[in-house]
Amino acid sequence: MTLADDSPRTLAGTTGLADATAQDVADVRPPRAPRRGPSLSRNRWGYGYVAPFFVVFGAFSLFPFLFTAWISLHDARLSDIDGGTFVGLDNYAALLGNDFFWNALRNTITIGILATVPQLCLALGLAHLLHYKLRGRTFFRTLMLMPYATSIAAATLVFATLFGRDYGIINTALEAVGLDRVDWEAGTWSSQIAIAVIVTWRWTGYNALIYLAAMQSIPGELYEAAEMDGASRWRQFLHVTIPSLRPTILFTVVVSTIGAIQLFGEPLLFAGNGSTTGGSRNQYQTLGLLMYQQGWSNFNVGQAATTAWAMFLIILLVIGLAAVAGRIRSRRRGDLR
Amino acid sequence: MLVSRRARAAAAAAVSLALLTSACGGSDSGDGGEDGQTTLTLGLYGTFGYEEAGLYDEYMELNPDIRIEQSVVAQSGPYYQALQTRLAAGSGMADVQGLEIGFIADVTANNADAFVDFAAANNADELEGNYYDWKWDQASTDDGRVIGLGTDAGPQAMCYRQDLFEQAGLPTDPAAVSALWPTWDEYLATGQQYLASPTRQQDSAFVDSPNSVFAPAVRQGDTTYADEDGNPVVEDSDGVQTAWGLASQAAGDGLTARLAQFSDEWNAAFTNGAFATIACPSWMLSYITSQMGDEGSGLWNIATLPGQSEAGSTWGGSWLGVPSSGEHVEEATALVEWLTAPEQQIRMFTEQGFFPSSSVAADSPEVAGATSAYFSDAAIGQVFGDAAAAVQRTPISQYDTQIQDAFSAALTSVADGSRDPDQAYADALAAIEQVTG
Numbered sequence: 001m002t003l004a005d006d007s008p009r010t011l012a013g014t015t016g017l018a019d020a021t022a023q024d025v026a027d028v029r030p031p032r033a034p035r036r037g038p039s040l041s042r043n044r045w046g047y048g049y050v051a052p053f054f055v056v057f058g059a060f061s062l063f064p065f066l067f068t069a070w071i072s073l074h075d076a077r078l079s080d081i082d083g084g085t086f087v088g089l090d091n092y093a094a095l096l097g098n099d100f101f102w103n104a105l106r107n108t109i110t111i112g113i114l115a116t117v118p119q120l121c122l123a124l125g126l127a128h129l130l131h132y133k134l135r136g137r138t139f140f141r142t143l144m145l146m147p148y149a150t151s152i153a154a155a156t157l158v159f160a161t162l163f164g165r166d167y168g169i170i171n172t173a174l175e176a177v178g179l180d181r182v183d184w185e186a187g188t189w190s191s192q193i194a195i196a197v198i199v200t201w202r203w204t205g206y207n208a209l210i211y212l213a214a215m216q217s218i219p220g221e222l223y224e225a226a227e228m229d230g231a232s233r234w235r236q237f238l239h240v241t242i243p244s245l246r247p248t249i250l251f252t253v254v255v256s257t258i259g260a261i262q263l264f265g266e267p268l269l270f271a272g273n274g275s276t277t278g279g280s281r282n283q284y285q286t287l288g289l290l291m292y293q294q295g296w297s298n299f300n301v302g303q304a305a306t307t308a309w310a311m312f313l314i315i316l317l318v319i320g321l322a323a324v325a326g327r328i329r330s331r332r333r334g335d336l337r
Numbered sequence: 338m339l340v341s342r343r344a345r346a347a348a349a350a351a352v353s354l355a356l357l358t359s360a361c362g363g364s365d366s367g368d369g370g371e372d373g374q375t376t377l378t379l380g381l382y383g384t385f386g387y388e389e390a391g392l393y394d395e396y397m398e399l400n401p402d403i404r405i406e407q408s409v410v411a412q413s414g415p416y417y418q419a420l421q422t423r424l425a426a427g428s429g430m431a432d433v434q435g436l437e438i439g440f441i442a443d444v445t446a447n448n449a450d451a452f453v454d455f456a457a458a459n460n461a462d463e464l465e466g467n468y469y470d471w472k473w474d475q476a477s478t479d480d481g482r483v484i485g486l487g488t489d490a491g492p493q494a495m496c497y498r499q500d501l502f503e504q505a506g507l508p509t510d511p512a513a514v515s516a517l518w519p520t521w522d523e524y525l526a527t528g529q530q531y532l533a534s535p536t537r538q539q540d541s542a543f544v545d546s547p548n549s550v551f552a553p554a555v556r557q558g559d560t561t562y563a564d565e566d567g568n569p570v571v572e573d574s575d576g577v578q579t580a581w582g583l584a585s586q587a588a589g590d591g592l593t594a595r596l597a598q599f600s601d602e603w604n605a606a607f608t609n610g611a612f613a614t615i616a617c618p619s620w621m622l623s624y625i626t627s628q629m630g631d632e633g634s635g636l637w638n639i640a641t642l643p644g645q646s647e648a649g650s651t652w653g654g655s656w657l658g659v660p661s662s663g664e665h666v667e668e669a670t671a672l673v674e675w676l677t678a679p680e681q682q683i684r685m686f687t688e689q690g691f692f693p694s695s696s697v698a699a700d701s702p703e704v705a706g707a708t709s710a711y712f713s714d715a716a717i718g719q720v721f722g723d724a725a726a727a728v729q730r731t732p733i734s735q736y737d738t739q740i741q742d743a744f745s746a747a748l749t750s751v752a753d754g755s756r757d758p759d760q761a762y763a764d765a766l767a768a769i770e771q772v773t774g
Contacts, residue, residue, distance in 0.1 A: 079421035079447055100771060160601060167605050186753040273599040274414065275742070280597070280750035281764065296418050298739055298772045299443075 072305035091306035104290040112260030114196035127211035144205035156269040163194045188283040214248040254322045264288030379407040380431035382416035386689035413437045424448045430660040432669040443735035445478045452484040453659040471730045472694040485656030486677040487694035491618035492724035493650045501613040505537035515641040524643040528592040542594035542612045547748035549616035551584035556650040563734030569773045588752035595752040618652040619692035639715040649727030743768040
């Protein structure tokens with residue numbers, strides 16, 4: 001976790017987690033290979049080739065990660081980052097008593113739920129539809145991924161305009177059907193829904209693509225067997241598709257949750273004037289935005305680093321819970337066997 | 338064989354290192370070297386207008402051994418974030434760095450030693466004599482160092498829409514309009530009158546946002562956000578108390594268009610005629626011009642800021658400072674003195690519209706007699722000159738920007754009805770507490 005981290009949703013993670021779960025299910029370990037003799041000299045080539053990755057990783061991930069931890073133990077300002085006074089865990093204690101932190105955490109959770117749940121349900125539905133043999137299937141599959149290829153800034157600016165109070169098209173439409181205008185940004189729920197819509201729009205296609213890939217690896221015989229037993233399409237979806245997708249669903253839930261905890265660009269740009277407060281009452285300030293405000297508007301980097309580490313710990317907690325959930329599930333399945 | 342393997346591994350590592358260092362490599366200020374020329378770099382933000390006004394070219398003609406390059410960051414916020422990390426590292430700065438009102442107090446409080454002290458210059462008295470005393474003061478530290486020379490200033494007036502005033506049955510002549518609001522209370526009363534007018538343009542508010550009241554009024558008090566030593570003072574500041582009372586009243590009474598300044602909706606509201614008045618620091622004129630284009634020509638006029646007989650008010654303005662760690666401190670200092678000299682400030686006003694922070698420049702006939710055709714031939718030189726001359730010295734603190742932002746957000750929540758004024762005031766104080774600690 002660096003102070004300015006990017007959303008780490010990469011496809012590379014897919015295989016890792018899915019494999020881990022698969023291993024748990026199998027729970028059979030291959031016999032340990034006998035140790036070979038010292039192979040350092042033999043592997044020098046290899047070290048040379050992997051060095052670039054580790055040098056870059058060390059400089060841009062590991063070092064900032066540890067430096068952030070170090071800064072979080074200091075009362076430090078941005079213009080004098082090395083000259084802060086050591087305060088131990090005071091920043092962490094202050095964070096726990098800070099209303100702004102709890103407000104941001106609450107907002108992060110509510111926006112996260114508002115964004116993640118519809119996003120994954122829609123993605124599952126979309127993937128199911130695109131799994132059928134359709135005319136122009138490739139076209140639709142590509143189209144689905146378009147939002148993911150759009151930059152956060154561009155998408156958010158457009159949505160912020162759509163959700164505008166006085167001149168936004170959504171309010172114009174509401175008025176046209178006889179409803180009242182909504183001051184989207186001013187309200188707590190309305191602003192959080194608006195931001196969740198941006199996130200959902202952007203990530204649904206991405207998740208649908210992952211589900212689609214997983215669906216394609218479900219053996220066709222399962223569906224044939226289900227069909228012979230007289231299962232409808234809907235029943236097939238419930239009892240064949242969903243169970244087969246479980247590891248994939250767990251993966252997307254974890255990744256979306258991490259993304260939701262780190263949500264930053266959308267709430268920052270939604271304000272439209274570069275304000276880092278997340279609305280006039282902090283009504284849509286997320287943890288990521290709070291961290292940015294502390295570090296880059298208030299220049300209190302000690303506080304910001306503490307928030308960054310708190311976010312990291314929250315993410316670890318979420319991953320831990322997901323892993324435990326996965327283990328319990330696989331164990332239960334093992335009992336049935 | 339082993340050797341070649343080792344060599345290759347080393348080469349691979351070296352390549353990766355080289356990639357890294359070249360990526361991190363800094364901006365060498367780069368002596369031109371050829372022809373014995375010295376290259377001076379300026380690190381700026383937003384629009385300073387020197388390049389556009391041709392001042393660099395002129396200076397290079399006058400001084401053939403100097404070459405000038407500038408690098409510009411669009412907004413002062415990210416600019417200052419980068420400058421702070423360079424101040425912390427003590428390297429990587431340009432020969433000349435722009436300093437803005439929003440953060441100069443932070444620099445004078447914490448990093449004054451990193452800049453050349455103009456108060457220690459041989460011609461310090463002459464330099465000081467060029468400036469409004471408050472401008473010189475804002476760049477000074479407690480122990481009398483002066484870390485930058487002023488470029489422009491932002492004395493404030495009140496811009497109003499002549500057409501909307503006429504529709505609402507209010508006077509349109511600047512003198513008559515100024516006479517409507519000698520004080521802020523009378524300004525708010527005029528707002529009520531506007532609101533009550535049956536003929537006013539529907540859906541138009543009297544003022545764009547509560548910040549148009551708060552931001553000018555808070556700087557008309559004896560104190561704004563800081564005591565004489567630059568320590569933050571908020572609750573006990575007469576400026577804050579008066580300004581909050583006025584602005585929250587404007588917000589609560591529905592005089593404002595409930596807009597947050599510089600938001601997209603606010604920008605759009607200009608062309609839609611959503612408000613009849615807006616507080617106008619001198620730089621707001623070019624903002625209005627760029628928002629409204631030719632269509633806005635002749636619609637606006639400029640009146641005196643309410644309460645100016647007591648004290649004038651400024652918002653914005655910049656300085657140029659010379660980092661003392663630079664390689665060309667002497668040449669850079671000479672360049673800064675030339676760019677900020679009264680003659681150049683006059684040109685920056687007549688050609689680019691930046692109001693001088695030099696009282697000598699502001700009193701010159703070219704500035705004092707200037708009018709603006711776009712703003713219905715308003716006597717801008719006179720209006721802003723009077724405003725600048727009426728400014729009292731009020732100390733600034735390193736937290737001014739954050740404190741003002743907190744009040745501005747709180748006022749927005751009063752205007753949109755999501756908070757009552759007392760609650761919003763408490764919210765603002767809590768947010769400020771986060772900054773000042």
